[in-house]
Amino acid sequence: MKEKLQSRGRFVRKLDQVGQLTEAEKKSLAPVGQRFVFRATPYYLGLIDWEDPGDPLRRIVIPTGAEIDETEDVLDASDEASNTKVRGLQHKYPQTALLLVTEVCASYCRFCFRKRLFMDDVHETSMDISEGLEYIRRHPEINNVLLTGGDSLMLSTRRLGEIFRQLREIEHVRIIRLGTKVPAFEPSRITGDAELLRTIAKYSEPRRRIYVMAHFNHPRELTDLSREALRLLLEHGAIVVNQTPLLGGVNDDPDTIAELFNELSYMGVPPYYLFQCRPTEGNDTFKVTLGTGLRIFEKAREKMSGLAKRARFCMSHASGKVEILAISNGQIILKYHQAKNLLDRDRLMVLPLKPDDCWLDDLYRRAAASPGREAAALPY
Ligand code: SF4
Structure with missing residues (x-):
């Protein structure tokens, strides 16, 4: 009722x-x-x-x-603050810059790894992006810019259009990405705003697309209205992909992940990443161990078409984006998909795995304590 x-x-x-x-x-x-x-x-x-x-x-x-948990988890589990180059801009991987343009979301996810931004004493976002734009202009290696925060579709259409216009004046920025859970939380923001759709159509050019990084966590979020919002975004020239963390009690079973990824793929929204939930303060009940997570992902993949199973299962660690590839004989096999330190690029790691390991730091701590070949795999 x-x-x-x-x-x-x-x-x-x-x-x-x-x-x-x-x-x-x-x-x-x-x-x-x-x-x-x-x-x-x-x-x-x-x-x-x-x-x-x-x-x-x-x-x-x-x-x-x-x-309100008793763990030692921190608010900034991926040490994003260290990637902040000017206020409101993060630059971790050479080609990608993040502009944190708002600290507002349509709803606040309890598992958010950026919950620190929503606190009064944290100032990592900026409405004034002039410094960020200047930084991007000076860095020709940046070919894509993610508008995030917070949720980029919480900006007014006029403000978004102004940011698109300024980014389009920078030749080397080819892709503009919008990080958003609005298609799940408030799809009428999209279905009810023809001007937003016209703005996306205007700036999503054939050789310089706007990508919408959608955030559906569970198939029940894919209502008729959400599906209509996705359809309209696609119809107006955006490329839409989806990323979701693996969340205990939300989507931590193969059937749920398979249904979510399959349904998205049917609509032309490729699943992009399945993320290991970051050990952020307050997130303890959402954690899934690495071993369980990989088993869920592999079982789910058995139920997916090739198009739905393109997503990678990754950890967004302070040192880079680490793909979780396999577990064999008590060892976990990982590979840097993106690395903050260029020496880690494409690095393969084989590390002992214990049943309750949830994060790369759990593996490092043990490897650092034991001499020999495991220690050689450490990125620090
Ligand atoms: S929509 Fe994204 S930024 Fe906002 S609370 Fe949820 S996960 Fe965090």
């Missing part, structure tokens, strides 16, 4: 306003709300099965008490 939301306006900004939560739940979640921001769209709250406390869509946007 869907209860009426006590929300005025486009967003539900306080847990107190979620009419489906009991008074006891609201009270017990109050400390989480003080540590991490909450926001959700009425549309997305309406997709949740409130009869099921473990509903995957509920887990995506409604906090649990476990977010």
Whole structure:
């Protein structure tokens, strides 16, 4: 049964306003709300099965008490701050620059690895991108720029058009990417804004495309309205791909991943990455071990067409994007797909794996402690 939301306006900004939560739940979640921001769209709250406390869509946007966890996990698990060259611009891999253009999302994912940006005392985003643009102009090796934050489609259409125009004046920037979960959280932002679609059509040129990096985590997010938003983006010249973390209690089973990736591929939205969930503070209940994650991914791939199984299973580690390739005889085989340090480029690593290992640092710590060939695989 869907209860009426006590929300005025486009967003539900306080847990107190979620009419489906009991008074006891609201009270017990109050400390989480003080540590991490909450926001959700009425549309997305309406997709949740409130009869099921473990509903995957509920887990995506409604906090649990476990977010205040006792682990030593940090807020910036991939050390993104070290890639910040000027305010609002990150440059980690030679060809790619990130412009963090907003700290707002349509809803806030409980597992977000950038939750630090939504805190009052963190200033890594910038509305004024002039310094970032200047940096990009001075770096001809940058051929693609990701507009992110926050969610790039939370910018007004006019602001987005202005950023597109300025980026298109830089010859060497061939691809503009939009990082967004709006097609899942608020698809009417796309279906209801003809000007946005015209703007995308104008700046997604045949030789310099706009890529939409969509973020669907679960097949139930692919509603008719979401599908229509994706169809319109494609029809207006954007290339759309999808990336999702592997999330405990959300999509950590082969059938769910296979259905999500297959459905996306049917619509012409290739699955791009399956990410290992970063060990960010508050994310403990979403973690899936590396061994389990690879088994899920491999089982899911058995149910996919070749077009759906193009995604890579990767960790976005501080040292680079590390692909998880195989496990054999208690060893995990990894390869740098992108590396921050050029010496790590394409580097293959074979490291001992324990059942509870979740992140590259878990493997490094053990390898560093044992002399011999494992230590030789360390990138530091
Ligand atoms: S939409 Fe993206 S940036 Fe925003 S909270 Fe979710 S994962 Fe984080």
